[in-house]
Amino acid sequence: DGGITQSPKYLFRKEGQNVTLSCEQNLNHDAMYWYRQDPGQGLRLIYYSQIVNDFQKGDIAEGYSVSREKKESFPLTVTSAQKNPTAFYLCASSIAAWGSGNTEAFFGQGTRLTVV
Amino acid sequence: EDQVTQSPEALRLQEGESSSLNCSYTVSGLRGLFWYRQDPGKGPEFLFTLYSAGEEKEKERLKATLTKKESFLHITAPKPEDSATYLCAVQARGAGNMLTFGGGTRLMVKP
Numbered sequence: 001d002g003g004i005t006q007s008p009k010y011l012f013r014k015e016g017q018n019v020t021l022s023c024e025q026n027l028n029h030d031a032m033y034w035y036r037q038d039p040g041q042g043l044r045l046i047y048y049s050q051i052v053n054d055f056q057k058g059d060i061a062e063g064y065s066v067s068r069e070k071k072e073s074f075p076l077t078v079t080s081a082q083k084n085p086t087a088f089y090l091c092a093s094s095i096a097a098w099g100s101g102n103t104e105a106f107f108g109q110g111t112r113l114t115v116v
Numbered sequence: 117e118d119q120v121t122q123s124p125e126a127l128r129l130q131e132g133e134s135s136s137l138n139c140s141y142t143v144s145g146l147r148g149l150f151w152y153r154q155d156p157g158k159g160p161e162f163l164f165t166l167y168s169a170g171e172e173k174e175k176e177r178l179k180a181t182l183t184k185k186e187s188f189l190h191i192t193a194p195k196p197e198d199s200a201t202y203l204c205a206v207q208a209r210g211a212g213n214m215l216t217f218g219g220g221t222r223l224m225v226k227p
Contacts, residue, residue: 006159031213042120042203042217043160058214090159094213103148103213107159 003027006091006108012116013078013085021076021111023091030096032074033105036060037088046089049074050096078113086115118143120218122204128224129194137189137221139204149187150215151180152203160203194225 004025013019025032031050035043045058049068063082068074074093078085089112092105119142129135141149148167152160164173166182173180177198179190189202201222205215 004159033214035217040125040219042122042219043205043215044217045214048214088157092159096213103207104150104162104165105213105215106162107152109159110157112157 004091004093004106004108006089006111008111009109011111011113013113015115016080018077018079019113021078021089021091021113023074023076023108024072025074025091025093025108026072027093027095027106028071029093029106030071031094031105032068033092033094034058034064034066034074034076035090035092037090037110043090046076085113088112118206118208118216120204120206120216122202122218122221124221125219126222126224128226129191131195131225131227132193134190134192134194136191137202137204137223139187139189139218140185141187141204141206141218143206143208143216145209146206147209148207149182150205150207151178151187151189152205154201154203154220156201163202191223194223196225196227199223199225 007022033048034046047066049055065077091108094105121140123138151163154160164180169184201220203220205217
């Protein structure tokens with residue numbers, strides 16, 4: 001089955017620790033994205049990547065880092081510099097970052113990160 | 117700056133009671149407007165894309181419409197399984213495929 005797989009589903013982090021959230025897609029999509037969702041709120045863009053070995057900051061990139069070494073994978077690291085990391089993290093992908101038509105993004109099932 | 121505002125924040129309906137959700141947007145050149153459904157603890161599920169004013173799309177009990185300033189998601193004769201949060205997002209020209217989301221409308225349909 002084609003889709004986007006995020007792992008783990010739940011993650012607990014101690015203050016001062018870095019943690020990495022996994023996102024893998026087998027849809028052959030060029031573009032991948034990380035969003036953060038806080039309770040009762042919409043999604044906010046953290047980072048996005050339009051092509052392998054390239055990525056750009058979104059609206060709330062401070063305290064986060066990413067890599068895009070393979071087309072299928074776009075891991076997100078939440079660093080100790082992120083002041084309020086407890087949130088629901090969503091990874092998404094779309095066919096291409098540019099061009100017309102079929103521009104919708106498809107989402108994984110999310111990772112809920114809690115700082116303990 | 118692109119902005120998306122959804123109303124109401126929450127909506128309670130009786131089963132069979134039709135209604136509409138609103139998505140108002142400000143964007144520097146609309147490339148596309150998207151509707152998603154999100155169940156608690158899950159990722160958003162894609163519903164519709166609308167590209168130009170006057171466009172309409174339907175799926176079962178849902179119908180999405182688009183004007184130059186807003187989009188409506190009409191729900192006809194809803195069932196309890198339609199209960200979810202509905203998210204609206206816009207995509208601006210020249211901004212790749214990045215989406216700007218509204219805060220969502222939480223729909224509760226009581227049997």
